[in-house]
Amino acid sequence: MSLEELIEIFDKKLSQTGLQERHWQEFFNANAFILQLAFNLPALAFGDQVAVGGTKFDGSGGKLADYAIRLGLFGNLALIEIKTPKTALLVKRPYRGGVYAPSEELSGAVTQVLDQRHQLQNHINSKKIASKAYDVFTYAVPCIVIAGQSPAADEEKKSLELYRNNLRDVIVITFDELFAKLKALHEFLAKKPEP
Secondary structure, eight states: OOHHHHHHHHHHHHHOSOOOHHHHHHHHHHTTHHHHTTOSSOEEEEEEEEEEEOOOTTSOOOEEEEEEEEETTTTEEEEEEEOOTTOOOBOSSOSBTTBOOBOHHHHHHHHHHHHHHHHHHHHHHHHHHHHTOTTOBOSSOOEEEEOSOOOSSHHHHHHHHHHHTTOSSEEEEOHHHHHHHHHHHHHHHHSOOOO
């Protein structure tokens, strides 16, 4: 599939309603390259629906990360939590003075991916031994939540920017921002180099 075709498919999916998280996970599985655009380092897919820990003695309570990505040249893992483009990022009514709080879905996704990181860091050695994957590490695990689309109103944009840019360990990126990165890459590659 060409980059142009991928952009067209992604754009069409963004406008569809009712696509569940699993659908988006399957789309990103088939096009893992798109997820790599969320990082500032070279990234390689490590796995989807990766067990990160939390299993109780009876086998229940296991934690699954939507994606684990191997970043850079050092094998450090990163975790990605996928929601949908329709995920609400902010509550509908302003909290006070035009400030909107993060939605329960967004704050829940942030907490979920942080818990997945905690579980992964606590269980990494046993997972490496059991999987014979000795070249992955959890020195500093970046976490990304891909959810929702950019709000339209200025006060909502401000509120989202205040929230997500003050999260210490989680990057929140919207589906339309990821799509914009894909389009920007295409535009860059389509340009003829200047002599």
